[in-house]
Amino acid sequence: MPEPEQINFTRGVPANESFPIDEVIEAATAALRDHGAAVLQYGPAQGFGPLREWLAQWQGVQPEQLLVANGSLQLIEFLCLAMVRPGTVVFTESPTYDRAITMLRRHGAEVVGIPLEADGPDLAALEGALARRRPAFMYVIPDFQNPAGATCSAAKRRRLVELATKHDFLVLEDAPYRLLRYRGTDEPTLVGLAPDRVLHMSSFTKLLGPGVRTGFMVGPAATIAKLAKIAEDTYISPGYVGEAITWEWCRRGRLDPQIARLKALYGPRLAACLEALDRHMPDARATRPDGGFFVSLTLPPGVTTTAVRAAAAERKLNLADGLAFFPEGGGERFLRLPFCALSPAQIDEGIRRLADSVRAVR
Numbered sequence: 001m002p003e004p005e006q007i008n009f010t011r012g013v014p015a016n017e018s019f020p021i022d023e024v025i026e027a028a029t030a031a032l033r034d035h036g037a038a039v040l041q042y043g044p045a046q047g048f049g050p051l052r053e054w055l056a057q058w059q060g061v062q063p064e065q066l067l068v069a070n071g072s073l074q075l076i077e078f079l080c081l082a083m084v085r086p087g088t089v090v091f092t093e094s095p096t097y098d099r100a101i102t103m104l105r106r107h108g109a110e111v112v113g114i115p116l117e118a119d120g121p122d123l124a125a126l127e128g129a130l131a132r133r134r135p136a137f138m139y140v141i142p143d144f145q146n147p148a149g150a151t152c153s154a155a156k157r158r159r160l161v162e163l164a165t166k167h168d169f170l171v172l173e174d175a176p177y178r179l180l181r182y183r184g185t186d187e188p189t190l191v192g193l194a195p196d197r198v199l200h201m202s203s204f205t206k207l208l209g210p211g212v213r214t215g216f217m218v219g220p221a222a223t224i225a226k227l228a229k230i231a232e233d234t235y236i237s238p239g240y241v242g243e244a245i246t247w248e249w250c251r252r253g254r255l256d257p258q259i260a261r262l263k264a265l266y267g268p269r270l271a272a273c274l275e276a277l278d279r280h281m282p283d284a285r286a287t288r289p290d291g292g293f294f295v296s297l298t299l300p301p302g303v304t305t306t307a308v309r310a311a312a313a314e315r316k317l318n319l320a321d322g323l324a325f326f327p328e329g330g331g332e333r334f335l336r337l338p339f340c341a342l343s344p345a346q347i348d349e350g351i352r353r354l355a356d357s358v359r360a361v362r
């Protein structure tokens with residue numbers, strides 16, 4: 001019998017086979033051939049001009065409202081440099097993206113976690129927290145959240161921006177998975193509901209590839225100008241080579257067909273994940289997202305992720321523990337399942353091994 005292969009439900013990365021390599025070669029050649037000096041020279045910190053203009057049109061905003069940086073994570077760093085000092089209060093969902101928590105804490109923020117429900121943040125908990133503290137901003141991932149897979153309902157989005165206005169705080173809307181919806185219909189963006197209150201971020205990491213390191217933020221022009229000055233003082237100008245490739249690729253009309261291909265690749269993987277949970281773990285408390293990269297589970301009472309991880313390792317299944325996603329503790333029974341970089345057969349086998357691991361520790 002051949003050794004069973006190792007299955008990794010650990011990192012939320014795109015599938016290698018999703019990268020449109022030939023198109024990127026074509027775009028890179030054209031960008032350097034036709035705009036070589038501009039691409040290789042320093043330039044405005046706001047981002048490679050033609051990409052910024054393309055993005056502004058796509059997003060329906062003025063170029064002054066747009067900042068392109070080396071990945072969206074770097075935009076969070078710039079916002080921290082602008083707004084966070086030791087003791088600054090920042091609200092996040094709980095769980096939330098662990099690297100965002102790390103960055104906020106690195107700047108001394110006091111991170112307050114608002115429990116996340118299947119349809120977005122628990123608004124009663126948010127109102128309770130607002131009665132005690134006013135945050136500088138609240139960081140949310142409303143679409144196919146990392147790590148939970150939850151999507152915020154339209155009603156909660158409206159209430160969230162109402163509360164932001166009433167209590168005078170900004171909302172940082174991080175939406176890298178928004179365009180990867182495999183079923184159902186879009187909810188409104190927070191920035192669309194309250195353009196003066198919301199900084200909206202997205203990224204080409206999940207649409208083209210992390211290697212282009214191209215993320216962008218849409219927001220009020222004055223805030224964008226302030227962040228652009230921080231960007232300039234950090235790296236003079238961002239990585240124009242990646243931005244120019246991204247621009248040339250977008251300009252050639254490659255984005256929409258790529259999104260269609262990603263949906264065709266990842267949609268069946270999400271379906272495989274949900275079917276495998278139904279088949280192997282019918283009692284599991286799992287999110288049932290309509291898109292994105294993640295399904296998450298809450299393990300049964302008394303069963304910890306740490307114990308299941310150890311049992312899974314014996315079955316050649318790699319799991320990550322969930323503690324880092326929870327800014328104020330909890331998460332001992334939380335398990336994130338990133339499904340996009342696995343085949344449907346690997347997903348089914350991985351969840352079969354997971355079910356077996358849970359039974360073993362129960």
Ligand SMILES: Cc1ncc(COP(=O)(O)O)c(C=O)c1O
Pocket residue numbers: 012070071072073074097141146174176202203204205210214215
């Ligand atoms: C919610 C969220 N924000 C930001 C990022 C980082 O994106 P980028 O590669 O654009 O820095 C990720 C990557 O996993 C993410 O899940």
